[in-house]
Amino acid sequence: MTHTKIREDTTSANAPILETRNLVKRFGSFMANDHLNLTIRTGEIHAILGENGAGKSTLMNMLAGLLEPDEGEISYRGKPVRFRSPRHAMEAGIGMVHQHFMLIPALTVAENVMIGLKNGRGPWFRHAKACADIRRLSESFGLDVDPSAKVGELSVGQQQRVEIVKTLYRGADFIILDEPTAVLTPPETEELFRVLRALREQGKTIVFISHKLNEVESLCDRVSVLRSGKLVASAPMKSTDAAELARLMVGRDIVPPAPRPVPAKSEPVLEVRELSLRRNNAALLQRVCLAVGEGEIVGIAGVDGNGQRELCEAIMGLSADSAMEGEIRIRGSVVPRPKPKTMTELGVGYIPEDRQQDGLVLPMSIGENLILKQFRSKRFNRLFTLKRSRIREAAEAAVREFKIKTPTADHPAGKLSGGNQQKVILARELMQRPKVLIAMQPTRGMDVGAAEYVHRRLLEERERGCGILLVSTELEEVFALSDRIAVIYKGRIAETVDRAEANVDTIGLRMAGL
Amino acid sequence: MQGKPGKVALMVAWSVEAGFYVAAIAISLLAGALVMAAAGVTPWEAYELMWQGAAGGANSLKETLVKATPLLFAGLSYSFAYRCGLFNIGAEGQIYVGALTGTMAALLLPPMPFWVHLPLALLCSFLGGALWAGIAGALKIGRGASEIINTIMLNYIAIFLISYMVTGPLMDAAGSLPQTAKLPASAILPQLGGSRLHVGFFVAIGTAIVLYWLLERTTWGFQLRSAGLNRRAAEGMGMPVKRNLLLAMMVSGALAGLGGYVEIAGVQHRLMQNFSPGFGYDGIAVALLGNTHPLGNIVSALLFGGMRAGANSMQRVTGASTSLVYVIQAIMIIVMLVNKYWLGGFKKRIREALIRRVERSDSSSGSTQLNWNE
Numbered sequence: 001m002t003h004t005k006i007r008e009d010t011t012s013a014n015a016p017i018l019e020t021r022n023l024v025k026r027f028g029s030f031m032a033n034d035h036l037n038l039t040i041r042t043g044e045i046h047a048i049l050g051e052n053g054a055g056k057s058t059l060m061n062m063l064a065g066l067l068e069p070d071e072g073e074i075s076y077r078g079k080p081v082r083f084r085s086p087r088h089a090m091e092a093g094i095g096m097v098h099q100h101f102m103l104i105p106a107l108t109v110a111e112n113v114m115i116g117l118k119n120g121r122g123p124w125f126r127h128a129k130a131c132a133d134i135r136r137l138s139e140s141f142g143l144d145v146d147p148s149a150k151v152g153e154l155s156v157g158q159q160q161r162v163e164i165v166k167t168l169y170r171g172a173d174f175i176i177l178d179e180p181t182a183v184l185t186p187p188e189t190e191e192l193f194r195v196l197r198a199l200r201e202q203g204k205t206i207v208f209i210s211h212k213l214n215e216v217e218s219l220c221d222r223v224s225v226l227r228s229g230k231l232v233a234s235a236p237m238k239s240t241d242a243a244e245l246a247r248l249m250v251g252r253d254i255v256p257p258a259p260r261p262v263p264a265k266s267e268p269v270l271e272v273r274e275l276s277l278r279r280n281n282a283a284l285l286q287r288v289c290l291a292v293g294e295g296e297i298v299g300i301a302g303v304d305g306n307g308q309r310e311l312c313e314a315i316m317g318l319s320a321d322s323a324m325e326g327e328i329r330i331r332g333s334v335v336p337r338p339k340p341k342t343m344t345e346l347g348v349g350y351i352p353e354d355r356q357q358d359g360l361v362l363p364m365s366i367g368e369n370l371i372l373k374q375f376r377s378k379r380f381n382r383l384f385t386l387k388r389s390r391i392r393e394a395a396e397a398a399v400r401e402f403k404i405k406t407p408t409a410d411h412p413a414g415k416l417s418g419g420n421q422q423k424v425i426l427a428r429e430l431m432q433r434p435k436v437l438i439a440m441q442p443t444r445g446m447d448v449g450a451a452e453y454v455h456r457r458l459l460e461e462r463e464r465g466c467g468i469l470l471v472s473t474e475l476e477e478v479f480a481l482s483d484r485i486a487v488i489y490k491g492r493i494a495e496t497v498d499r500a501e502a503n504v505d506t507i508g509l510r511m512a513g514l
Numbered sequence: 515m516q517g518k519p520g521k522v523a524l525m526v527a528w529s530v531e532a533g534f535y536v537a538a539i540a541i542s543l544l545a546g547a548l549v550m551a552a553a554g555v556t557p558w559e560a561y562e563l564m565w566q567g568a569a570g571g572a573n574s575l576k577e578t579l580v581k582a583t584p585l586l587f588a589g590l591s592y593s594f595a596y597r598c599g600l601f602n603i604g605a606e607g608q609i610y611v612g613a614l615t616g617t618m619a620a621l622l623l624p625p626m627p628f629w630v631h632l633p634l635a636l637l638c639s640f641l642g643g644a645l646w647a648g649i650a651g652a653l654k655i656g657r658g659a660s661e662i663i664n665t666i667m668l669n670y671i672a673i674f675l676i677s678y679m680v681t682g683p684l685m686d687a688a689g690s691l692p693q694t695a696k697l698p699a700s701a702i703l704p705q706l707g708g709s710r711l712h713v714g715f716f717v718a719i720g721t722a723i724v725l726y727w728l729l730e731r732t733t734w735g736f737q738l739r740s741a742g743l744n745r746r747a748a749e750g751m752g753m754p755v756k757r758n759l760l761l762a763m764m765v766s767g768a769l770a771g772l773g774g775y776v777e778i779a780g781v782q783h784r785l786m787q788n789f790s791p792g793f794g795y796d797g798i799a800v801a802l803l804g805n806t807h808p809l810g811n812i813v814s815a816l817l818f819g820g821m822r823a824g825a826n827s828m829q830r831v832t833g834a835s836t837s838l839v840y841v842i843q844a845i846m847i848i849v850m851l852v853n854k855y856w857l858g859g860f861k862k863r864i865r866e867a868l869i870r871r872v873e874r875s876d877s878s879s880g881s882t883q884l885n886w887n888e
Binding site: 026318339343344352359362368371372376381 | 731732733734736737739740743744746747748749750751752753754866
């Protein structure tokens with residue numbers, strides 16, 4: 001009780017550290033930020049919520065000096081400021097931890113922290129002194145970081161702490177974290193929250209960008225919601241709740257998926273038997289058995305990095321560099337040597353985990369990305385030339401049907417936001433009316449509205465009779481969609497249970513290997 | 515959402531790009547003038563002479579086209595590989611090997627009519643270049659060896675191979691110079707009206723157009739562009755990326771090889787030692803200036819060809835070295851690269867200002883939705 005009391009006092013008593021007045025940023029004549037008036041107070045953890053494309057990143061990039069505002073002003077510590085580069089923002093005391101870390105894996109923690117800085121006089125880098133400084137600093141904030149470790153050998157959670165130390169070392173009092181939990185496991189998330197609370201105790205101000213409402217609810221003091229570039233609400237966390245925030249973000253109520261009939265037992269459309277995979281003497285998958293029936297969603301829960309990616313890539317024939325044993329059957333018949341092309345021809349669709357690297361050719365148009373798998377079909381191909389008008393029609397149809405937000409249908413995929421990029425992939429895979437769909441992290445990094453849309457489409461595919469293998473690290477997602485649930489841990493899958501019999505706690509324990 | 519506002523934005527973008535291109539060329543010429551002045555040549559006079567030599571009359575124009583031909587082939591060779599995600603620095607070697615295989619077909623085959631012999635010789639040069647580049651291509655996809663290093667090294671092998679051939683097995687029996695016998699008339703590219711301009715120039719233009727069509731319109735070109743822009747995704751989509759890259763490397767080499775024989779059969783009429791003054795390397799510059807676009811290459815090859823032709827006439831009159839032209843050419847490349855990579859933000863601001871002005875003057879056009887965030 002006393003704790004909440006303290007929080008109340010700090011949020012109400014403290015003076016604003018940063019304010020924006022009628023802040024405007026345009027891209028072309030698209031309003032990314034539309035006259036924002038935001039106030040952030042000293043010593044609070046302030047959440048910025050919003051769907052993809054709502055303008056969160058644009059706003060943060062302006063605060064951190066990566067973009068310059070078109071109109072309006074930012075005042076920091078009571079004085080108007082104009083940052084021409086991240087360096088200027090840093091000098092003023094504003095640091096940012098990006099979603100994709102800006103670290104060099106081959107260098108040590110100390111070297112990464114010191115990049116671009118001088119320590120002591122003279123041109124030499126004094127590693128021991130840097131290590132001592134960093135150790136002192138990280139201990140004072142309860143951050144467990146070994147300054148002499150190589151960054152490439154650290155876990156994702158540890159690398160994130162290095163990024164935080166980097167900002168602290170540069171004297172940041174105002175730290176922006178861009179979707180920091182997107183890459184973390186639940187225990188790592190807890191650890192991060194502990195660190196952030198410790199930073200708040202020491203008077204640092206934190207801006208926390210997230211999609212995950214429960215996290216915002218448990219961590220933040222105040223919350224601001226952006227929608228289509230406008231600030232729609234800014235309030236103390238205790239005066240609101242997750243349901244209201246979700247409504248504000250999306251602009252309408254979120255309907256949870258309705259309960260669905262259990263599919264009749266049928267012949268499996270996808271069957272994996274005793275699949276083992278080794279690469280450089282490391283066992284990545286060990287005798288994995290799985291079956292997905294017609295019109296069934298099988299969810300694979302698990303903490304990132306336990307063989308999910310390897311499993312999906314092995315099924316799709318994308319692990320040519322690994323020794324594979326076992327059998328993959330599609331609709332009853334064995335696929336002797338799975339290859340991407342064969343699997344596509346057999347009616348297997350694939351939503352890869354890394355949509356930019358594996359799922360799209362970013363500089364190409366939406367239409368060209370749509371036909372990456374079907375360019376040989378009669379629909380798009382005449383002898384050896386492409387039917388360009390058909391491709392354009394397909395792109396326009398996909399933009400309409402999947403509500404892809406884009407200025408034109410032949411816009412490059414790389415200029416779309418993450419959620420819209422995923423919609424392009426979804427459109428491509430569903431265009432082929434797959435019998436089997438391997439969906440890996442289909443909503444990672446997406447906002448509530450877009451994720452809900454993807455979920456609805458997956459359920460529609462299930463209705464149509466498609467068997468779906470859903471791999472997700474979000475337990476909530478697995479429970480919301482799956483008919484049966486399995487847990488993957490260190491390359492093994494113990495058993496698959498019906499959702500009705502599955503229990504969140506036991507699944508959670510299995511994910512941790514217990 | 516598309517329609518008029520999108521078109522306005524596109525037109526603005528195009529005109530800004532075009533304006534900067536013209537400005538870049540003007541700045542290079544201005545910088546070149548300073549260099550000329552420093553070298554003791556009156557810039558105005560030198561440029562005047564260069565213009566005379568490049569475009570001052572029918573003969574000058576023809577000379578420009580002659581000079582542009584091998585540059586265009588080499589530029590297309592580099593551009594094609596580049597668009598597929600490969601770096602072919604070996605056009606020079608492929609030019610030599612193509613010239614060799616073409617010449618061998620011309621000299622060693624039994625006499626035959628013109629309409630069989632010339633195409634056959636051109637085909638042989640095409641295949642020779644393809645095979646030479648194919649070595650580096652095979653090493654790249656089979657062993658992962660860098661095609662940059664291997665194509666450069668193959669250049670030396672090719673140049674010395676040709677030196678050996680023209681001083682040994684293929685040496686002209688009637689003379690003592692390091693060159694082959696004169697090609698038979700049936701293997702020579704016809705010249706137009708007794709001038710130096712030969713059919714090869716039109717072959718080069720045709721090749722550029724075919725290449726554009728191949729890359730942008732065909733299914734194979736689509737696969738090549740996908741692999742060039744994101745190899746991992748192309749593989750994941752089930753495209754035969756390795757096979758395609760090997761073929762792309764061979765096509766790239768074939769274009770250079772063809773250029774080699776076109777130079778021999780159109781201008782020199784016999785294969786000789788060191789006949790190429792670095793066409794292969796100049797091709798990289800042509801490709802860069804042409805934005806690695808097949809049709810852009812035509813423009814840049816004509817520009818470079820014109821400067822070469824002009825340089826000769828400038829040297830004849832003023833005595834200034836033709837090297838001055840290479841200086842201007844190098845400045846031009848640097849200015850172009852600055853234009854391409856450093857001025858993005860500046861251009862964007864100009865574009866936005868222009869679009870706003872257009873919108874204000876034409877209030878009925880609504881809002882422009884193009885999002886240019888490079």
